[in-house]
Amino acid sequence: MARESLLIRTLVELADNLVDDYDVIDVLTVLSDRCVTTIDVDASGVLLASPGGELQFVASSSESTKVLELFQIQADEGPCVDCYRGGVAVVNQALSEDDGRWPRFSPRALAQGFQSVHSVPMRLRGRTIGAFNLFRTHRGILEAEDVAVAQGFADVATIAILQHQSSLNATTLNDQLNNALNSRIIIEQAKGMIRQAMNCDMDEAFGRLRTHARNHNDGLTEVATMVVDGRISPDALDVPKDPRSEG
Amino acid sequence: MVTNRLADIFSLMEHYGRDDSPGLSLCRAAAEIMELDGASISLTSSDVEMTSLCAGESVAQSLCDLEITVNEGPAMDTIRMGVSVVEADLDSLRHRWPLYTPEALQLGARAVFSFPVRLGAIRFGALSLFRLSSGPLRANQASDGFLMASVVARSVLSMQAGASSDELLAEFHHGAQLDFRVHEAAGMLAVQGSMPVKDALVALRVHAFSTDTELSILAEHVVTRRIRLDPRGMEWVENPDGVA
Numbered sequence: 001m002a003r004e005s006l007l008i009r010t011l012v013e014l015a016d017n018l019v020d021d022y023d024v025i026d027v028l029t030v031l032s033d034r035c036v037t038t039i040d041v042d043a044s045g046v047l048l049a050s051p052g053g054e055l056q057f058v059a060s061s062s063e064s065t066k067v068l069e070l071f072q073i074q075a076d077e078g079p080c081v082d083c084y085r086g087g088v089a090v091v092n093q094a095l096s097e098d099d100g101r102w103p104r105f106s107p108r109a110l111a112q113g114f115q116s117v118h119s120v121p122m123r124l125r126g127r128t129i130g131a132f133n134l135f136r137t138h139r140g141i142l143e144a145e146d147v148a149v150a151q152g153f154a155d156v157a158t159i160a161i162l163q164h165q166s167s168l169n170a171t172t173l174n175d176q177l178n179n180a181l182n183s184r185i186i187i188e189q190a191k192g193m194i195r196q197a198m199n200c201d202m203d204e205a206f207g208r209l210r211t212h213a214r215n216h217n218d219g220l221t222e223v224a225t226m227v228v229d230g231r232i233s234p235d236a237l238d239v240p241k242d243p244r245s246e247g
Numbered sequence: 248m249v250t251n252r253l254a255d256i257f258s259l260m261e262h263y264g265r266d267d268s269p270g271l272s273l274c275r276a277a278a279e280i281m282e283l284d285g286a287s288i289s290l291t292s293s294d295v296e297m298t299s300l301c302a303g304e305s306v307a308q309s310l311c312d313l314e315i316t317v318n319e320g321p322a323m324d325t326i327r328m329g330v331s332v333v334e335a336d337l338d339s340l341r342h343r344w345p346l347y348t349p350e351a352l353q354l355g356a357r358a359v360f361s362f363p364v365r366l367g368a369i370r371f372g373a374l375s376l377f378r379l380s381s382g383p384l385r386a387n388q389a390s391d392g393f394l395m396a397s398v399v400a401r402s403v404l405s406m407q408a409g410a411s412s413d414e415l416l417a418e419f420h421h422g423a424q425l426d427f428r429v430h431e432a433a434g435m436l437a438v439q440g441s442m443p444v445k446d447a448l449v450a451l452r453v454h455a456f457s458t459d460t461e462l463s464i465l466a467e468h469v470v471t472r473r474i475r476l477d478p479r480g481m482e483w484v485e486n487p488d489g490v491a
Binding site for chain 2: 027050053057065072172174178184185186190192193194195198224230234
């Protein structure tokens, strides 16, 4: 499909999603998925800054442990940290084994099959709240047009986080950031329970949460909370038709 | 990675930890880092019940007791709604908490603040602070409040795991809080040992401290099934699948 058509489809899907009490992790996951299909990258994800300034992973186009690990390392070093600290995009960084810039990150990313990484900032009124991260399995330049599209995705992600309000009262930017970060922890706790109970891997565990949330018109975080609180048993979750395509 | 602000908090906790209990040093560090007059930590066993864990000084303790007595106030709202509460001028907003506010003013508080203490789906309670003068929080004070609340959540787990002050600080320095594997591992252990996720997080810490293992590394071993809990949740079984 042409890029314009993909972008229009993504916008329509977002307009559909950004209603009333949407789940922020769900929307950020959709954005990450669509970013991969719209521009020529192989994985993407969102990292947000915690109140202490550490970057934490919140959503990704892939829930595989290997990809999550690459986000995790970026609490310490990597393109996202540089992008977050500098507040400017870090693009077209070819990775090499003997990288003096990111000695832990680069070898791990290469081992996962990625050749180049890119990161664009998520900014709001002069404050950088996180970074949007893109991974490619092949070398080659991410064109200026692709970078602009990636920045567009990052800006929509920022809006999705800031507009997200609890139904009880309008909360502050810090509350909203903190809620997004905490939602991710709830999802990880639920994924662990599902993996153990259903003997599946982590991306399938996420796929079950997501499928169940969609089928029942509930938020992803809400379903995850119910799993952790024991209100839904892991074996009562809907199973995706194809676990991988949902995750 | 330990950011500068976290390092500031740890050095304050270390300073107060020499003479005070871990709970007290948390309250004192919170008040000092946020430049407020006092702090207290309240815990909840459900969404409605609240108990006082500790307070940095007597006014903070009285405010916390007052909330429990009249069953309304900033910590209660934080616990119920899961968001921070900022009441910058208590004197001008008497209707929000009709029973709490007059008494709180009597105690000398003019502004009260409260932050949720939680870790994923686990709600511990609230970190509450007060000031003797009215006025809002600066942006950095508010973000310090959230940061301090996350330190309190981890500390409560480590205290329940029987950690010494040194072990607690060592765990903070490894920054396992944001490690997704720790939370995945806790979910797996909860199912393995038929226990709540909160207890699984404590069990994970008990084993990490007793075997002198970093929390993240132990969590990775759980996730990759190199170690597990027996069904009673009492004993750890290494290499359960018998794979070399």
